[in-house]
Amino acid sequence: MNTRGQLEVLPKGDSPQRITRSALFEEVAERLRTRIFAHDLPPGSWIDEQAITAEYGISRTPLREALKVLASEGLVTLTPGRGCKVTLLTEQDLDEIFPILALLEGRCAYEAALRMDEAAHARIDALHDALEAHFVANNIEAFFEVNQQFHLAIQEIAGNRWLTQLVQDTRQKLKLMRFHSLFREGRLQESLEEHRAIVAALRQPDAAAAQVAMENHLLQGRRAMGRLGSA
Missing domain, CATH: 1.20.120.530 (GntR ligand-binding domain-like)
Structure with a gap:
C-alpha cells in the first residue's frame, strides 16, 4: 500500500520473504576466524589489512566490518590509529x-x-x-x-x-x-x-x-x- 492508499506491485521475483545471500563481511569473518583458531594468525600478531584485502580480492570495507564482528567475539582487539591484532589472553x-x-x-x-x-x-x-x-x-x-x-x-x-x-x-x-x-x-x-x-x-x-x-x-x-x- 502506497501513500495514496493504492496497492503497490512488487517487481517479479522481488518479495518481502526473499532470502538474500550472506554479506561478504560474514564470509571474511569466518575465514579469519578459522585462521585464528588454527594459529595461522597467532595470538598477539597484527593483522595486515593490506595483505588480506589483496589475498581475498576485496576492499577494506568488508574486511573492517569482519574485524568488528571478531572484536565483538573477543578474538581480535581493535586499537584506534594502530590497527587490529589477534587477542592475546592474559x-x-x-x-x-x-x-x-x-x-x-x-x-x-x-x-x-x-x-x-x-x-x-x-x-x-x-x-x-x-x-x-x-x-x-x-x-x-x-x-x-x-x-x-x-x-x-x-x-x-x-x-x-x-x-x-x-x-x-x-x-x-x-x-x-x-x-x-x-x-x-x-x-x-x-x-x-x-x-x-x-x-x-x-x-x-x-x-x-x-x-x-x-x-x-x-x-x-x-x-x-x-x-x-x-x-
Missing part, C-alpha cells in the same frame, strides 16, 4: 574465564546426569575409552580432540540449548590457547583422572557429584596453564 583473562566456564559446564554435567540413558552411557563410555587409548599412546593432539567431543557430548546430553550456547561462546575464547594446559608434564594423566571422576558420577548417576567433578576438572585445567606460564 593471566587475568584466564582467571576470569575459567571459573565462569567451570560453573557453566558443571551445570551441564549436573543436567546430563539427570538425563543419562543407555544410549548416553554408551556414547560417554566410547569417548572415555578413546581418551584412555590416546593417553597410553601419548597422542596429545588426538587426546585434545576427543576431549572436546567429550565435553560437547555432555552438553548435548544435558539438552539445555541456552546453556550450550553460553558454554560455546565462552570456550571459543580459549581456542586462542589450544593445547597449553596439556603440554605440561603430568597434566595429561591428571586430566584423564579428572575425566574418570566425571564418568563415574555419570554412571551412578549422581548429578551433584558430576557437577563437582566437572567444575574441578575445569579449574585444575586453569591451574595447569598457570604453572606452565610460570615455567
Whole structure:
C-alpha cells in the first residue's frame, strides 16, 4: 500500500520473504576466524589489512566490518590509529574465564546426569575409552580432540540449548590457547583422572557429584596453564 492508499506491485521475483545471500563481511569473518583458531594468525600478531584485502580480492570495507564482528567475539582487539591484532589472553583473562566456564559446564554435567540413558552411557563410555587409548599412546593432539567431543557430548546430553550456547561462546575464547594446559608434564594423566571422576558420577548417576567433578576438572585445567606460564 502506497501513500495514496493504492496497492503497490512488487517487481517479479522481488518479495518481502526473499532470502538474500550472506554479506561478504560474514564470509571474511569466518575465514579469519578459522585462521585464528588454527594459529595461522597467532595470538598477539597484527593483522595486515593490506595483505588480506589483496589475498581475498576485496576492499577494506568488508574486511573492517569482519574485524568488528571478531572484536565483538573477543578474538581480535581493535586499537584506534594502530590497527587490529589477534587477542592475546592474559593471566587475568584466564582467571576470569575459567571459573565462569567451570560453573557453566558443571551445570551441564549436573543436567546430563539427570538425563543419562543407555544410549548416553554408551556414547560417554566410547569417548572415555578413546581418551584412555590416546593417553597410553601419548597422542596429545588426538587426546585434545576427543576431549572436546567429550565435553560437547555432555552438553548435548544435558539438552539445555541456552546453556550450550553460553558454554560455546565462552570456550571459543580459549581456542586462542589450544593445547597449553596439556603440554605440561603430568597434566595429561591428571586430566584423564579428572575425566574418570566425571564418568563415574555419570554412571551412578549422581548429578551433584558430576557437577563437582566437572567444575574441578575445569579449574585444575586453569591451574595447569598457570604453572606452565610460570615455567
